[in-house]
Amino acid sequence: MSISRRSLLNASLAFTASTAISPGLSRASTLVAREIISSTRLFVSQCIAGSTVSATFVDGIAAGLYHSNGQLSPPALTPVVSGSTFGQVVSDLEGARGSTVFALLSGEDAVLVNEGLRVVGAKVVSYGTHNANAHRFVTGSFCAGVGGIFASSLEAGVGNCTIDEICLGRVSAAPPRLVQSGSEWPFRLGYVLARSMSGGSSDVPASVLQEGWYRFPFDTDLVSVVSKI
Amino acid sequence: MNDSIILPEGLTKTAFAKAVEAFRGVVGADNVIVDLDRLVPYAKIMIPEDEKLHQPSAVIIPLSVEHVQSVVSLANQYKTPLWPISTGRNFGYGSAAPATAGQIVLDLRRMNKIIDVDPEMCTALVEPGVTYEQLRNYIEERKLPLWISFPSSGPIVGPVGNTLDRGVGYNRCGEHAANFCGLEVVLPNGELVRTAMGGVKGGSAWQAYRWGYGPWVDGLFAQSNLGIVTKMGLWLMRKPSASKTFTAVWNDLEGAAKGVNVLRNLRLNNVLENSLLGHLLYGVACDVPRNALYKGPGAIPDEVVAEIAKKAGAGIWNSLATLYGTEEQIAVNFKIVKEAFAPTGAIVLSEEEVGPNPVFQHWKGNMTGRPDLSEFGIYNFRGGGGSAWFAPLAPARSEDFKKQVELVKTTLAEFGFDYLGGFLIGGRHMEHVCELAFDRTDPEEMQRAYLCYDKLLQVNAAAGYAVYRTNTAFMNKVADIYGPAQKNLNRTLKRALDPNGIIAPGKSGIFV
Ligand SMILES: Cc1cc2nc3c(=O)[nH]c(=O)nc-3n(C[C@H](O)[C@H](O)[C@H](O)COP(=O)(O)OP(=O)(O)OC[C@H]3O[C@@H](n4cnc5c(N)ncnc54)[C@H](O)[C@@H]3O)c2cc1C
Numbered sequence: 001m002s003i004s005r006r007s008l009l010n011a012s013l014a015f016t017a018s019t020a021i022s023p024g025l026s027r028a029s030t031l032v033a034r035e036i037i038s039s040t041r042l043f044v045s046q047c048i049a050g051s052t053v054s055a056t057f058v059d060g061i062a063a064g065l066y067h068s069n070g071q072l073s074p075p076a077l078t079p080v081v082s083g084s085t086f087g088q089v090v091s092d093l094e095g096a097r098g099s100t101v102f103a104l105l106s107g108e109d110a111v112l113v114n115e116g117l118r119v120v121g122a123k124v125v126s127y128g129t130h131n132a133n134a135h136r137f138v139t140g141s142f143c144a145g146v147g148g149i150f151a152s153s154l155e156a157g158v159g160n161c162t163i164d165e166i167c168l169g170r171v172s173a174a175p176p177r178l179v180q181s182g183s184e185w186p187f188r189l190g191y192v193l194a195r196s197m198s199g200g201s202s203d204v205p206a207s208v209l210q211e212g213w214y215r216f217p218f219d220t221d222l223v224s225v226v227s228k229i
Numbered sequence: 230m231n232d233s234i235i236l237p238e239g240l241t242k243t244a245f246a247k248a249v250e251a252f253r254g255v256v257g258a259d260n261v262i263v264d265l266d267r268l269v270p271y272a273k274i275m276i277p278e279d280e281k282l283h284q285p286s287a288v289i290i291p292l293s294v295e296h297v298q299s300v301v302s303l304a305n306q307y308k309t310p311l312w313p314i315s316t317g318r319n320f321g322y323g324s325a326a327p328a329t330a331g332q333i334v335l336d337l338r339r340m341n342k343i344i345d346v347d348p349e350m351c352t353a354l355v356e357p358g359v360t361y362e363q364l365r366n367y368i369e370e371r372k373l374p375l376w377i378s379f380p381s382s383g384p385i386v387g388p389v390g391n392t393l394d395r396g397v398g399y400n401r402c403g404e405h406a407a408n409f410c411g412l413e414v415v416l417p418n419g420e421l422v423r424t425a426m427g428g429v430k431g432g433s434a435w436q437a438y439r440w441g442y443g444p445w446v447d448g449l450f451a452q453s454n455l456g457i458v459t460k461m462g463l464w465l466m467r468k469p470s471a472s473k474t475f476t477a478v479w480n481d482l483e484g485a486a487k488g489v490n491v492l493r494n495l496r497l498n499n500v501l502e503n504s505l506l507g508h509l510l511y512g513v514a515c516d517v518p519r520n521a522l523y524k525g526p527g528a529i530p531d532e533v534v535a536e537i538a539k540k541a542g543a544g545i546w547n548s549l550a551t552l553y554g555t556e557e558q559i560a561v562n563f564k565i566v567k568e569a570f571a572p573t574g575a576i577v578l579s580e581e582e583v584g585p586n587p588v589f590q591h592w593k594g595n596m597t598g599r600p601d602l603s604e605f606g607i608y609n610f611r612g613g614g615g616s617a618w619f620a621p622l623a624p625a626r627s628e629d630f631k632k633q634v635e636l637v638k639t640t641l642a643e644f645g646f647d648y649l650g651g652f653l654i655g656g657r658h659m660e661h662v663c664e665l666a667f668d669r670t671d672p673e674e675m676q677r678a679y680l681c682y683d684k685l686l687q688v689n690a691a692a693g694y695a696v697y698r699t700n701t702a703f704m705n706k707v708a709d710i711y712g713p714a715q716k717n718l719n720r721t722l723k724r725a726l727d728p729n730g731i732i733a734p735g736k737s738g739i740f741v
Binding site for chain 1: 259269272325362385605670671
């Protein structure tokens with residue numbers, strides 16, 4: 001049976017500015033080193049594939065991975081093509097076994113991917129819901145936590161947004177943080193998620209942020225997922 | 230075992246660790262999850278409460294009835310509550326997460342065998358992990374002349390969980406609680422029972438006759454916490470030789486209200502076997518993000534909705550139904566339908582007259598055995614991942630329709646939320662199913678959504694209405710609306726069957 005639907009498609013994963021950037025300005029790292037990433041896969045919803053929001057997110061991941069521990073060469077981000085059914089989503093996730101998966105998804109696709117992750121028994125390190133004004137993360141054991149690191153990474157910019165994080169491994173929820181920037185969140189989010197997964201400073205290199213297009217205000221509601229399958 | 234912070238109520242970490250080891254001895258280490266990262270997908274909810282309030286302590290994934298029985302025995306021994314889920318996709322009602330934090334989710338998805346499908350009797354016998362998509366594939370592959378009835382989230386959800394929560398579908402067998410036949414249940418003491426004709430050794434009428442002998446107990450296991458269903462018999466619809474989906478549209482509430490009486494009568498006369506009456510905005514919301522429709526404050530105003538309807542060439546209220554039978558029967562019945570609707574001012578359109586229209590095709594698919602995922606587009610509408618279905622039940626009468634629309638729409642608007650609703654007209658009754666879409670990234674909006682749902686319950690109760698089903702944040706409050714006598718009876722049953730309170734404490738507001 002074929003159930004037609006808009007589904008996930010690989011983003012165009014060209015490394016743009018990120019592969020050429022110089023190492024960032026350093027500040028004391030707030031990250032807990034996690035396992036070094038050996039293989040990464042990327043899922044991006046078809047409806048945003050190729051858009052500025054997904055391209056900047058992908059660039060952020062690439063930059064984050066490139067800078068991780070100063071050891072990793074830029075990883076090959078494997079394009080993951082999903083088909084037209086939930087079964088296909090599950091089989092794409094199955095195909096990503098042994099990898100760290102980064103995903104940027106529409107609300108609709110996020111529901112299916114979360115269900116797929118449940119079916120394949122994946123670890124979900126971070127599940128974030130995002131828009132220009134607010135970011136909300138749900139994490140499991142990573143109470144260091146992605147939200148706080150992301151908040152720090154945004155603080156230098158302009159505009160307002162709140163960042164909230166629910167960590168299952170922490171007794172009480174931390175109060176939401178209000179930070180002074182939101183506009184270039186996809187790049188910084190990608191960067192922070194990649195750095196969180198591999199350990200290292202979360203500071204976004206100044207040279208990267210000089211790229212004007214990262215400051216484009218994104219008016220899209222999206223979900224990010226980091227998972228180890 | 231890692232540092233799971235939430236423990237079952239009253240258990241020490243050491244006792245919990247012992248219980249986990251015991252469960253692992255039954256189902257295998259991999260099938261008992263306590264790793265917090267692996268628990269995240271089970272904790273992901275859409276309702277207006279924090280994940281923390283519904284965070285499971287662990288997940289157990291059994292493979293067989295014997296596993297379930299052993300797990301239940303151990304749960305009694307260690308006093309660990311078990312929250313059973315079948316496919317666990319109760320989106321907008323609590324998803325896979327338990328009613329209260331610390332319960333162990335008993336995920337039955339690996340028990341996914343289709344045990345039997347009988348094309349002559351139009352019946353099936355399935356395990357809890359079977360999805361509608363799986364059942365449909367099974368039928369298609371064998372070219373059986375059968376159609377399944379499923380909810381709008383069809384492909385990925387399943388008949389056992391849906392039916393046990395009294396879910397609804399859209400063909401002749403759409404009232405699922407009325408179309409299951411025979412259960413196998415693991416009781417809270419670990420005993421196994423097959424209900425109704427399932428008790429007769431060597432018998433073959435288990436899926437043919439619902440009532441058996443003596444008290445009919447099957448209803449005790451729906452929306453309840455008195456057992457874990459491990460098999461369910463289903464009644465399926467024989468694929469008709471022909472079908473005809475049509476729509477009747479109105480631009481005014483008065484016309485649609487008259488339409489409700491007509492739909493009820495057509496159903497009571499067995500001319501129609503299914504019918505829904507939906508507001509335009511729900512269909513639009515499954516396809517178009519809200520900020521493309523409206524950027525102003527508060528709920529989308531009626532004038533904007535009217536403008537959208539005009540642009541789309543659609544009605545504000547749209548009824549959809551499908552006639553089944555032979556071509557001759559359908560021709561006669563369609564004539565009856567058109568004549569019945571004429572005095573209401575409805576425009577009645579056949580598929581050919583509607584032309585290519587994805588909303589029409591989606592509902593036609595729902596009524597003719599073809600599930601799709603298109604309604605999940607609703608999660609792109611407002612953004613932020615918040616969803617709670619509000620589903621009051623009312624008699625299928627014009628006055629109740631008008632009252633319902635007024636009550637629900639006004640209350641939603643008071644809190645700044647859009648009316649994304651529709652009515653499933655089931656004959657004498659109708660379910661008024663409304664999606665409360667909100668942004669979970671905004672703590673103020675999440676709180677507002679909670680208060681809105683609460684107020685919706687209150688204003689409906691004051692007018693004599695109550696929801697037929699609710700999410701895990703509001704189960705106690707809804708149980709209160711149904712009154713102390715029912716609450717006491719439910720508790721008496723619970724204490725008798727499950728004195729340790731190990732099955733799904735809090736389900737439908739029932740505790741020991
Ligand atoms: C876009 C969209 C459209 C939807 N449309 C519909 C619709 O048309 N009709 C409708 O009814 N719903 C609808 N839903 C809601 C929901 O997705 C379905 O009702 C779905 O079938 C429920 O999930 P499930 O089948 O996975 O059941 P589960 O989540 O597995 O079970 C539901 C509940 O039943 C109980 N339960 C489950 N299994 C057992 C067991 N074996 N023993 C004892 N108790 C058990 C538990 O309390 C559980 O929480 C919709 C949701 C979305 C997102």
